[in-house]
Amino acid sequence: MVNFLQRFLVFLNIYSIFADGYSFNNDEHTENIHPFIKIGSKYYFINELLKMNWFESYNYCRSYGGELASVESHEELLALQNYILARKIESRFWFDGNDLAEEGKFVSHTTGRPLIFNKWSQNNPNNVNNEDCLEVNLYNKELLMNDINCNVENIAICKYREPxxxxxxxxxxxxxxxxxxxxxxxxxxxxxxxxxxxxxxxxxxxxx
The missing domain is CATH 1.10.10 (Arc Repressor Mutant, subunit A)
Structure with a gap:
């Protein structure tokens, strides 16, 4: 059993060398993901010239190896807000989320789970005119969430799909x-x- 433990420790040492190289190569790869760029701590792709409905936007992001964007914290939303303000993009944007299955319960279309983070604009969601899909929009230079009809044409914010x-x-x-x-x-x-x-x-x- 002593020999077994010795061999086990040697093997783990060899593994650590391999893991370090693997981690480096993986990080190197994520730094060069096209067309996604790093915004804050995540990677996003925004085609400013193309507007689509929510369903088309979802498929569009998937075709590039991504998903419609979602955020897990105020910091992630703020990073997107600063990017949009710096680019002076005056539009509304599609996000990953809808309450198509049950009115008032917004879930991620990607995971099927409730949204991890949300920051709604005042008096929203309100479901006016059958609004079931999630968008974000600048209100007084603050990026906030709003429910809107899924057939409206917005710009998609795509988020890189993690391996x-x-x-x-x-x-x-x-x-x-x-x-x-x-x-x-x-x-x-x-x-x-x-x-x-x-x-x-x-x-x-x-x-x-």
């Missing part, structure tokens, strides 16, 4: 992040260690 980090044995090694790789390695070695209890150490790990 799937779900740990699965079906995924190739390079499609898993460091946490998944390490978790799978630990689980594999734990299984091997468990099997060692029913066999001789000399048989499993010869010393000569």
């Amino acid at each position: 799937n980090t779900h740990c699965s044995g079906k995924n190739s090694l390079m499609n898993q992040n460091e946490v998944c790789i390490l978790r799978n390695l630990v689980e594999s070695f734990a299984q091997v260690g468990h099997r060692c209890k029913s066999c001789s150490q000399a048989f499993m790990f010869p010393t000569s």
